[in-house]
Amino acid sequence: MWPLKYFLGIECARSSTGVVLCQRKYALEILQEAGLTGCKPASTPLPPGHGLAMSTSALIQDPSKYRRLVGRLIYLTITRPDMAYSVYLLSQFMHEPRVDHINAAMRVLRYLKGHPGQGILLRADSNLQLMAYCDSDWATCPLSRKSVSGYFVMLGCSPISWKIKKQTTVSRSSAEAEYRAMADTCYEIQRLKGYAATVRMRSL
Known part of the structure; x- marks a missing residue:
């Protein structure tokens, strides 16, 4: 091809x-x-x-x-x-x-x-280290008072995953909203690591 x-x-x-x-x-x-x-x-x-x-x-x-x-x-x-x-x-x-x-x-x-x-640029010289950034906006929705989470994941210098979504429950403080954003980011990192491990096993 x-x-x-x-x-x-x-x-x-x-x-x-x-x-x-x-x-x-x-x-x-x-x-x-x-x-x-x-x-x-x-x-x-x-x-x-x-x-x-x-x-x-x-x-x-x-x-x-x-x-x-x-x-x-x-x-x-x-x-x-x-x-x-x-x-x-x-x-x-x-x-x-x-x-x-x-x-x-x-x-x-x-x-x-x-x-x-x-x-987006997927660099040829990127290393295989995952780096993630996350943030939240506490009670940003004026109707439901729910916060918004966002994360951005990079493999070396290459962006590979990003997402913005409204949190499912109402956070009582900005710290709670931040922890929920970090939890979502950690889940995404674990998902990507699991996918990479599956691909590695199939290539052997």
């Missing part, structure tokens, strides 16, 4: 430095479908203090368009960890999207316009 170059919307470029994975063509298709190929780029996906959870703006007449857009953005986060939080936030309103939510989604697309070819 020929070396991999394009698979399911993911572009693969090889060099002596390593392998670059991006979804530039897929990102441009999203912008074209939304009619924003000529828009002015935004510097950040979402502004601070957006208040989307408490929005009282009018409901969107055709929610299917919002759901399709957010669904495509979710797939884009395979190679775009910089957009993971904003897409996670937008995905919470798919059952009842409002005008403020679609405007925020358009802001994310404007950010995407400025960096359509950004992706």
Whole structure:
């Protein structure tokens, strides 16, 4: 078989430095479908203090368009960890999207316009040491008072796993929210180590 170059919307470029994975063509298709190929780029996906959870703006007449857009953005986060939080936030309103939510989604697309070819680099000189970073935002949801956890795992200098999600229970303090975030991160590290051990056994 020929070396991999394009698979399911993911572009693969090889060099002596390593392998670059991006979804530039897929990102441009999203912008074209939304009619924003000529828009002015935004510097950040979402502004601070957006208040989307408490929005009282009018409901969107055709929610299917919002759901399709957010669904495509979710797939884009395979190679775009910089957009993971904003897409996670937008995905919470798919059952009842409002005008403020679609405007925020358009802001994310404007950010995407400025960096359509950004992706991740899997370095050839990376060591096999796992490094993980995690954080939490205590009681960030104004409706449920639940905290948000996030982690970012690297194999040497290469990013391999990241996730942002709302915690399942309400934490009574910021310290408790941090411990829950660390627990989720430790679980992910153990999962990756188990997967690596399975691959190693199969190769013997």
